[in-house]
Amino acid sequence: MNKRAVFHLVAYMTLVIGIAMVACAGISLAYREPLSVQLSLVYSGAIAIVCAGLVGFLTRGDINLSRRDGFGIVTFGWISATIFGALPYIFSGVIAHPVSAMFETMSGFTTTGASVMSDLEAIPRGIHFWRALTHWFGGMGVLVLCVAILPFLGVGGMQIYRAEMPGPSKDRLTPRIATTAKLLWGVYALLTFVEVLLLKFVGGMDWFDSFCHAFGTMATGGFSTRSASVGAYDSAIVDTIITVFMFLAGINFSLHYYALSGKPHRYFQDPEFRFYAIFLSCATLFITFNIWHADWGSLSRCFRDSAFTATSVITTTGFCTADFDQWPNASRLLLVVIMFIGGCAGSTGGGMKVVRVFIMFKKMVRELKLFMRPSAVIQMKLGGKPVEQEIISHIAAFFAIFMLIFAVGSFVMTFFTPNLETAATSVIATLGNIGPGLNAVGATQNYAAISPLGQGILTFFMLLGRLELYTVLILFLPSFWKK
Amino acid sequence: MNKRAVFHLVAYMTLVIGIAMVACAGISLAYREPLSVQLSLVYSGAIAIVCAGLVGFLTRGDINLSRRDGFGIVTFGWISATIFGALPYIFSGVIAHPVSAMFETMSGFTTTGASVMSDLEAIPRGIHFWRALTHWFGGMGVLVLCVAILPFLGVGGMQIYRAEMPGPSKDRLTPRIATTAKLLWGVYALLTFVEVLLLKFVGGMDWFDSFCHAFGTMATGGFSTRSASVGAYDSAIVDTIITVFMFLAGINFSLHYYALSGKPHRYFQDPEFRFYAIFLSCATLFITFNIWHADWGSLSRCFRDSAFTATSVITTTGFCTADFDQWPNASRLLLVVIMFIGGCAGSTGGGMKVVRVFIMFKKMVRELKLFMRPSAVIQMKLGGKPVEQEIISHIAAFFAIFMLIFAVGSFVMTFFTPNLETAATSVIATLGNIGPGLNAVGATQNYAAISPLGQGILTFFMLLGRLELYTVLILFLPSFWKK
Ligand SMILES: [K+]
Ligand SMILES: [K+]
Numbered sequence: 001m002n003k004r005a006v007f008h009l010v011a012y013m014t015l016v017i018g019i020a021m022v023a024c025a026g027i028s029l030a031y032r033e034p035l036s037v038q039l040s041l042v043y044s045g046a047i048a049i050v051c052a053g054l055v056g057f058l059t060r061g062d063i064n065l066s067r068r069d070g071f072g073i074v075t076f077g078w079i080s081a082t083i084f085g086a087l088p089y090i091f092s093g094v095i096a097h098p099v100s101a102m103f104e105t106m107s108g109f110t111t112t113g114a115s116v117m118s119d120l121e122a123i124p125r126g127i128h129f130w131r132a133l134t135h136w137f138g139g140m141g142v143l144v145l146c147v148a149i150l151p152f153l154g155v156g157g158m159q160i161y162r163a164e165m166p167g168p169s170k171d172r173l174t175p176r177i178a179t180t181a182k183l184l185w186g187v188y189a190l191l192t193f194v195e196v197l198l199l200k201f202v203g204g205m206d207w208f209d210s211f212c213h214a215f216g217t218m219a220t221g222g223f224s225t226r227s228a229s230v231g232a233y234d235s236a237i238v239d240t241i242i243t244v245f246m247f248l249a250g251i252n253f254s255l256h257y258y259a260l261s262g263k264p265h266r267y268f269q270d271p272e273f274r275f276y277a278i279f280l281s282c283a284t285l286f287i288t289f290n291i292w293h294a295d296w297g298s299l300s301r302c303f304r305d306s307a308f309t310a311t312s313v314i315t316t317t318g319f320c321t322a323d324f325d326q327w328p329n330a331s332r333l334l335l336v337v338i339m340f341i342g343g344c345a346g347s348t349g350g351g352m353k354v355v356r357v358f359i360m361f362k363k364m365v366r367e368l369k370l371f372m373r374p375s376a377v378i379q380m381k382l383g384g385k386p387v388e389q390e391i392i393s394h395i396a397a398f399f400a401i402f403m404l405i406f407a408v409g410s411f412v413m414t415f416f417t418p419n420l421e422t423a424a425t426s427v428i429a430t431l432g433n434i435g436p437g438l439n440a441v442g443a444t445q446n447y448a449a450i451s452p453l454g455q456g457i458l459t460f461f462m463l464l465g466r467l468e469l470y471t472v473l474i475l476f477l478p479s480f481w482k483k
Numbered sequence: 484m485n486k487r488a489v490f491h492l493v494a495y496m497t498l499v500i501g502i503a504m505v506a507c508a509g510i511s512l513a514y515r516e517p518l519s520v521q522l523s524l525v526y527s528g529a530i531a532i533v534c535a536g537l538v539g540f541l542t543r544g545d546i547n548l549s550r551r552d553g554f555g556i557v558t559f560g561w562i563s564a565t566i567f568g569a570l571p572y573i574f575s576g577v578i579a580h581p582v583s584a585m586f587e588t589m590s591g592f593t594t595t596g597a598s599v600m601s602d603l604e605a606i607p608r609g610i611h612f613w614r615a616l617t618h619w620f621g622g623m624g625v626l627v628l629c630v631a632i633l634p635f636l637g638v639g640g641m642q643i644y645r646a647e648m649p650g651p652s653k654d655r656l657t658p659r660i661a662t663t664a665k666l667l668w669g670v671y672a673l674l675t676f677v678e679v680l681l682l683k684f685v686g687g688m689d690w691f692d693s694f695c696h697a698f699g700t701m702a703t704g705g706f707s708t709r710s711a712s713v714g715a716y717d718s719a720i721v722d723t724i725i726t727v728f729m730f731l732a733g734i735n736f737s738l739h740y741y742a743l744s745g746k747p748h749r750y751f752q753d754p755e756f757r758f759y760a761i762f763l764s765c766a767t768l769f770i771t772f773n774i775w776h777a778d779w780g781s782l783s784r785c786f787r788d789s790a791f792t793a794t795s796v797i798t799t800t801g802f803c804t805a806d807f808d809q810w811p812n813a814s815r816l817l818l819v820v821i822m823f824i825g826g827c828a829g830s831t832g833g834g835m836k837v838v839r840v841f842i843m844f845k846k847m848v849r850e851l852k853l854f855m856r857p858s859a860v861i862q863m864k865l866g867g868k869p870v871e872q873e874i875i876s877h878i879a880a881f882f883a884i885f886m887l888i889f890a891v892g893s894f895v896m897t898f899f900t901p902n903l904e905t906a907a908t909s910v911i912a913t914l915g916n917i918g919p920g921l922n923a924v925g926a927t928q929n930y931a932a933i934s935p936l937g938q939g940i941l942t943f944f945m946l947l948g949r950l951e952l953y954t955v956l957i958l959f960l961p962s963f964w965k966k
Pocket of ligand 1: 111113221
């Protein structure tokens with residue numbers, strides 16, 4: 001690994017984080033909050049900026065990156081952002097234990113949205129805004145990672161998206177990444193801004209809440225400014241707006257880019273989008289009737305809660321309007337299954353990604369057909385294009401590794417949680433970057449009851465899941481560190 | 484499918500079942516049990532014999548089997564045995580509902596050992612012996628299926644065992660299967676007989692219990708004659724004998740054959756055996772210290788219970804000496820993970836099979852290495868021999884299908900069980916042919932509380948798991964039924 005170049009770029013990312021923290025002090029000032037809040041943000045920002053400047057200066061020089069350096073940049077970038085981003089929580093006294101503060105920050109930057117805080121109404125706005133901003137920055141990072149970087153690094157079969165990336169196609173990798181990033185960030189910022197306006201002028205939220213919730217939605221993050229999450233607004237309009245934007249955030253952003261470029265038909269040509277939309281519709285209908293049958297209110301109310309929750313879970317946002325942990329077991333288990341699926345590739349959503357699940361599903365059908373006629377030649381296709389055996393093999397391995405980490409993680413978490421349901425769902429909720437799980441980490445609960453060591457382990461799962469496992473896992477291979 | 488030939492062979496299997504039921508009436512007579520018990524067995528046997536004779540006569544003729552017919556024979560063979568084998572329970576009034584009786588019988592023939600009966604001490608010995616015999620016959624069927632048939636049908640990567648099968652190697656398939664079957668059954672009968680003698684003369688059981696428990700052990704079945712299972716004997720010697728024979732029953736029977744032919748070193752040359760032995764030892768040690776730490780008794784007692792339980796679960800036998808459902812969550816979850824692994828290929832054990840898990844594990848390591856160096860050529864080896872990519876792909880598909888069935892099955896079972904733990908473990912306990920799960924289907928519980936429809940669904944999972952999924956699943960493909 002080219003440590004100098006890697007840390008130079010990490011320093012650059014840390015600088016942005018530092019400036020943003022100082023800007024949050026401005027928000028706090030505007031709301032006339034106590035000076036201590038503003039100082040905690042300014043000090044944190046200053047520390048980040050100074051460290052970033054120092055490291056950036058010491059590592060200055062030409063930047064020539066190899067494929068391997070890519071892993072170092074994303075992993076250490078996220079870790080550095082988390083370390084510096086945790087400072088405002090600690091300095092302001094909002095979160096006492098440093099590991100808990102790191103948990104909250106990693107939860108922000110990985111757009112997980114799992115929280116250790118309970119009384120959110122008591123948290124200063126400056127801190128809230130910083131917390132929401134960690135989501136929004138995290139979402140920006142994820143977009144570049146998933147659409148522009150991972151397909152080239154070839155993480156778990158994501159090679160299939162190499163040709164799909166918007167932007168100039170014949171350039172060298174680095175300028176191409178920059179161009180693609182700008183296009184995607186444009187789409188991301190536009191959608192966020194539209195949602196802010198809708199929440200403010202149609203949903204009736206104030207500007208502050210509109211921004212915080214729009215950041216949480218488009219990043220599929222899930223941090224709210226209210227303890228009761230989106231349910232606190234008790235508004236069908238707010239629920240609908242957020243449901244729609246969560247749905248959009250769970251779609252491949254390349255498709256949004258093409259739609260904005262006048263090619264909206266590309267949504268329906270995309271097999272992953274079709275699977276996502278159909279599966280989500282079926283799950284919503286099932287849950288609607290399941291909870292309606294269990295007397296959770298009128299059919300329209302059940303549909304509203306079901307659509308919101310199913311969308312929130314499949315996109316791995318984690319906003320809540322209903323305590324789905326109280327729903328019948330069939331709905332609860334379906335939600336857990338949905339957690340494994342996650343959003344579309346190239347969205348800000350987490351989980352295993354719809355396209356992988358879809359290809360695994362096709363692989364199973366193909367396997368049974370092949371078993372029936374061993375001599376048959378069956379080519380697997382995705383959206384009319386053949387999928388290489390190699391890619392399918394990568395995806396199968398990704399699936400197995402994901403399941404292994406889930407199993408080992410659940411086993412480890414039995415030592416930190418009261419029961420198996422909590423242990424298993426705390427792992428998938430963090431590994432899949434969802435946020436809430438079931439039982440003691442359910443929709444109305446939080447992660448404060450888990451000991452700092454347990455929180456630290458879950459923090460690692462958030463990073464592992466967000467960086468699609470391999471990017472982090474290969475740092476544990478000794479050969480990675482060899483020159 | 485050549486229906487005539489398939490049903491001719493199924494009739495032949497049913498005939499054997501019928502004769503065995505009549506023989507059990509003799510056991511009942513010897514113990515001077517009420518005439519009604521003997522009549523229930525004689526009537527059941529007579530019905531099976533008459534039906535088998537009739538179908539056998541109507542379908543007489545040349546037997547020319549295609550690959551596809553193999554699936555029909557095993558699936559319909561198991562189903563027919565279950566239908567006729569359930570009659571004694573119904574006629575004797577031991578089990579009232581016909582679906583429950585089918586559940587108990589399928590549980591016997593698939594060597595699952597899940598039971599709907601609670602007061603086992605009140606059950607007549609004639610019925611007990613029949614129940615134990617369903618295990619023993621099931622085990623014989625499994626041995627032929629797994630060692631001689633599945634490798635040729637190519638179920639989920641089992642092609643790797645084609646060359647491993649004992650017996651003449653250059654013959655045509657049918658006589659080779661017959662020869663292999665006789666060799667394996669010889670080993671199976673010998674081990675069963677040795678266990679009977681040990682249980683009788685060293686363990687101090689009576690002849691009847693010795694036979695029933697030896698049948699249950701060698702078939703990795705798990706039906707006991709006591710409500711408290713093997714725990715009822717409260718004997719360290721009995722526990723040790725059964726632990727050792729469960730361990731043997733979970734090993735590939737080809738290895739036993741080679742050992743008896745004077746090649747015991749082949750055990751240690753077999754990578755699957757090594758993985759099985761090492762993994763089981765580690766799990767036993769972990770559970771020992773975990774339950775000892777939670778004050779479950781002296782270290783030696785904890786070791787005895789842990790070794791028995793871990794062996795019982797990994798071999799998918801399901802005998803119990805301790806209520807492992809009361810153990811700490813870490814041990815409980817580890818046991819559930821072990822349920823997925825199951826016994827070695829070519830043993831009477833169920834689950835996904837050790838070799839598949841081992842190869843998936845190697846695939847994951849290979850994937851990470853490939854990810855590190857995309858241009859590297861990494862050949863996967865098993866016991867020094869290269870494993871084809873095609874086989875690995877089959878195993879990955881098997882793993883995914885197993886997981887999908889587990890997820891869908893757990894979802895369905897939420898409608899029949901009180902909580903998610905019960906729903907999920909009832910599925911893995913039947914799909915993996917283990918028997919007991921956790922919670923409401925735990926070690927001291929049974930399946931009587933599940934409604935007949937739920938029991939029917941679990942009966943299907945037992946068959947699905949026992950016949951390695953595909954054999955049953957392809958019957959649902961319309962193309963299977965075409966000429
Ligand atoms: K989230
Ligand atoms: K069993």
